[in-house]
Amino acid sequence: MRDAPYPTRLKPYGTALLELARAREEILCLSGDLTRQCEIDLFQAEIPDRFIHGGMAEANMMSMAGALARCGHIPFVHTFGVFATRRPYDQIANAIAYPALPVRIIGFMPGVSTPGGPSHQAIDDVALMRALPNMTVLDVADAVEVTQVAAAIVDVPGPVYVRLKRGEIPVIFDDDHQLSLTMSDVLTHGSDVALFASGMMLATALAASRVLEDNDVSVSVVNVPVIKPLDTATVQKVVYDARIVITAENHSIIGGLGSAVAETIAEAGLGRPLRRVGLKDTFAEGSLTSSYLFDEFGLSTQQLIDTAWSALKKEGPAPSGPPAVADIGRYSPV
Amino acid sequence: MTGHARVSDPGTTWLVADAARLATSIRLRAVQMVAPQGFGYLGQALSSAEQVAAIFAAARPGVDRLVCSPGHYIIGPFAAAVELGLLDEAVLAAYGKNGSPIEAIGTERSPIVDYTCGSLGQGLSAAVGFALSDRMRGSDARTYAMVSDGEMEEGQVWEAALFAGHHRLSQLTVILDANNSQVDGPVDTITTLEPIAEKWAAFRWHVTDVDGHDIDAVRAAIAAAATEELPSVVVCRTSTVHGLDCLPRDSDGHFLTLTPELAASAVEELTARLEATHA
Numbered sequence: 055m056r057d058a059p060y061p062t063r064l065k066p067y068g069t070a071l072l073e074l075a076r077a078r079e080e081i082l083c084l085s086g087d088l089t090r091q092c093e094i095d096l097f098q099a100e101i102p103d104r105f106i107h108g109g110m111a112e113a114n115m116m117s118m119a120g121a122l123a124r125c126g127h128i129p130f131v132h133t134f135g136v137f138a139t140r141r142p143y144d145q146i147a148n149a150i151a152y153p154a155l156p157v158r159i160i161g162f163m164p165g166v167s168t169p170g171g172p173s174h175q176a177i178d179d180v181a182l183m184r185a186l187p188n189m190t191v192l193d194v195a196d197a198v199e200v201t202q203v204a205a206a207i208v209d210v211p212g213p214v215y216v217r218l219k220r221g222e223i224p225v226i227f228d229d230d231h232q233l234s235l236t237m238s239d240v241l242t243h244g245s246d247v248a249l250f251a252s253g254m255m256l257a258t259a260l261a262a263s264r265v266l267e268d269n270d271v272s273v274s275v276v277n278v279p280v281i282k283p284l285d286t287a288t289v290q291k292v293v294y295d296a297r298i299v300i301t302a303e304n305h306s307i308i309g310g311l312g313s314a315v316a317e318t319i320a321e322a323g324l325g326r327p328l329r330r331v332g333l334k335d336t337f338a339e340g341s342l343t344s345s346y347l348f349d350e351f352g353l354s355t356q357q358l359i360d361t362a363w364s365a366l367k368k369e370g371p372a373p374s375g376p377p378a379v380a381d382i383g384r385y386s387p388v
Numbered sequence: 389m390t391g392h393a394r395v396s397d398p399g400t401t402w403l404v405a406d407a408a409r410l411a412t413s414i415r416l417r418a419v420q421m422v423a424p425q426g427f428g429y430l431g432q433a434l435s436s437a438e439q440v441a442a443i444f445a446a447a448r449p450g451v452d453r454l455v456c457s458p459g460h461y462i463i464g465p466f467a468a469a470v471e472l473g474l475l476d477e478a479v480l481a482a483y484g485k486n487g488s489p490i491e492a493i494g495t496e497r498s499p500i501v502d503y504t505c506g507s508l509g510q511g512l513s514a515a516v517g518f519a520l521s522d523r524m525r526g527s528d529a530r531t532y533a534m535v536s537d538g539e540m541e542e543g544q545v546w547e548a549a550l551f552a553g554h555h556r557l558s559q560l561t562v563i564l565d566a567n568n569s570q571v572d573g574p575v576d577t578i579t580t581l582e583p584i585a586e587k588w589a590a591f592r593w594h595v596t597d598v599d600g601h602d603i604d605a606v607r608a609a610i611a612a613a614a615t616e617e618l619p620s621v622v623v624c625r626t627s628t629v630h631g632l633d634c635l636p637r638d639s640d641g642h643f644l645t646l647t648p649e650l651a652a653s654a655v656e657e658l659t660a661r662l663e664a665t666h667a
Binding site for chain 2: 103106108109111113114116117118119120121122124125126127144145147148149152153
């Protein structure tokens, strides 16, 4: 694992999908009028015969993708996460999830990573997709995992929803890291805090854990790329060893990672205090930059530190996190 | 019963000797399916009986596909399938019962059709997906899609119509049941769909507009669609109480109620008609 600030890679998903599709004739690439934005301009240029413009018609695109999957294709459907989930929810439920077809829905711009305002922010996509029977749900942000995600999900028997950050993606893991669909990664081991993070919040969780460790708070940081089906065995084991639990997600605190972890803790009867860091049941207005939104809406490193400090009932003010500075082409968590 | 058998499954066979007679048989089988509960989607079978008969007469067994977009219409394909030997007659008794795979509104377990969905307005998109895949894979299979006029109120139908028109999906034929019936009343009292034919034409579809209870007209329109270079729609003007004279004039065709006495009269009327045409 690397240290922040992280180097970045450009368009790791689009590059990897194209490479996979060269070897897998069944793969089709569908775009909802966001081709370059979803990194599939690369696919369109090289394999135009298997590229389909769905246009601005997400309902039709999802129902059509289900029928294409029934014919033996493996459709990868691309648009922004918010349009991939809210708008065609009934179509995904009936045409994809219910018949458990191998459609791969790739939703870009998770949570408040977009300056596009509430209409463009996928803050409930994980909750919506998690509620659908048969659906697998992933939230990955590290470039090593993003590079592996298309190959990792291509042969999952049922449907998969993946939320992906656009553009420059931080490289957090070493290149020999393997994305697992069944196991969460316990990255650090501690006995005070169990800190579960997904997607873009992983870098933030690692930054917060470093500050906490420097202040004699030991933290287990767990990377949870697969939110459904959740690796409940790892969640239970790490929670059992900790005094408090924190979840960190670039998503509403309702229905996503925090809820999934809460359900696991409650059903296992573990009874640890839980704090869910994420969007606190609010839409996020006022954006020019995502870093502003991450700070303003409680998704910052400092927020995680403060949350741990208060949940542990520590005396005195919480320690300060590092300033979020990164050179161009480098990535630092907010 | 043949489980999940679909009309497009290789090896499936049937023969329609007399399409008009098949339409009457569909009405009779539908009455027999609805009678045990006393209510159900009989009106949909009555308005679409000629369309279903014409589709089975035109479709190539084991090759062409059948989409029943409004899941409430699944009774028609079930009735035809029983009549044509594709489904066991026991299906009639299982229709709409607890635990039965033969649900009153089509599900993923519904046999015979390639796609159906109780959430309306979605089947045309599935039909478009089938037609697109068949063209991509070099298959000449044709997709027949049953669509209802009420579904035209759903925006997704027009998303799919735009896509099919743009891509000139000539292997797609929509049979549109214009029965002017939806839950809250006649469609034209809820919203104005007319001019239906012009709307589809404007979306770059080949359109014919026929009396949906004239079996020869429906069959001719379906046959003509096969040579078009655009996707085709056959607009069938119909009634939800057609072909069953014993029904009260003021029946709610969207969800018909059959008393045991009325069911007996219906069976008698339709059986007599079949015997008359057989003679």
